[in-house]
Amino acid sequence: MVAVIVISPEGAETRIAAAEGVSLMQAAVGAGLAGIVGECGGNAICCTCHVYVNDAWLARLPPMDENEDELLEGTASDRTPASRLSCQIKLTADLDGLTVTLPPRQY
Ligand code: FES
Incomplete structure (x- = not known):
């Protein structure tokens, strides 16, 4: 299992555990978890799964592709x-402890 720490816009921490992959x-x-909607089911078309990745983890993620980069121009926050x-961050053992903060809104 991969542990992820999700911080709300107000600073509350929630730990979740998920299967690799x-x-x-x-x-x-x-x-x-409230705050991540995932309206398009992970097909990279809705922008309702926006997160801010903790600085310590940002460089450890695979780089975003062009489509993700374009979609991020349309985020509500x-x-x-x-x-x-x-939806474009696949959880692997290397990401155990990944920490992200939720944006104030997804719409
Ligand atoms: S779930 Fe729709 S873009 Fe990520």
């Missing part, structure tokens, strides 16, 4: 250099 969005939705779409 699922996306961060799937793990969050599966855990009933401001895009920052830490922005990623959680």
Whole structure:
């Protein structure tokens, strides 16, 4: 299992555990976590799975592709250099302890 720490916009921490191979969005939705919607089911078309990745983890993620980069221009909350779409982050053992913060809104 891969542990992920999700911090709400207000600073509350939630720890979730997910199987390797699922996306961060799937793990969050599966855990009933509010704040990540995943409306398109992970098909990289809705932008409702936006997260801010903790600085310590940002460089450890695979680089985003062009499609994710374009979609992030349409997020409801401001895009920052830490922005990623959680449906495009596949959880692997290397990401155990991954920490992300939720944006204030997804719509
Ligand atoms: S779930 Fe729709 S873009 Fe990630």
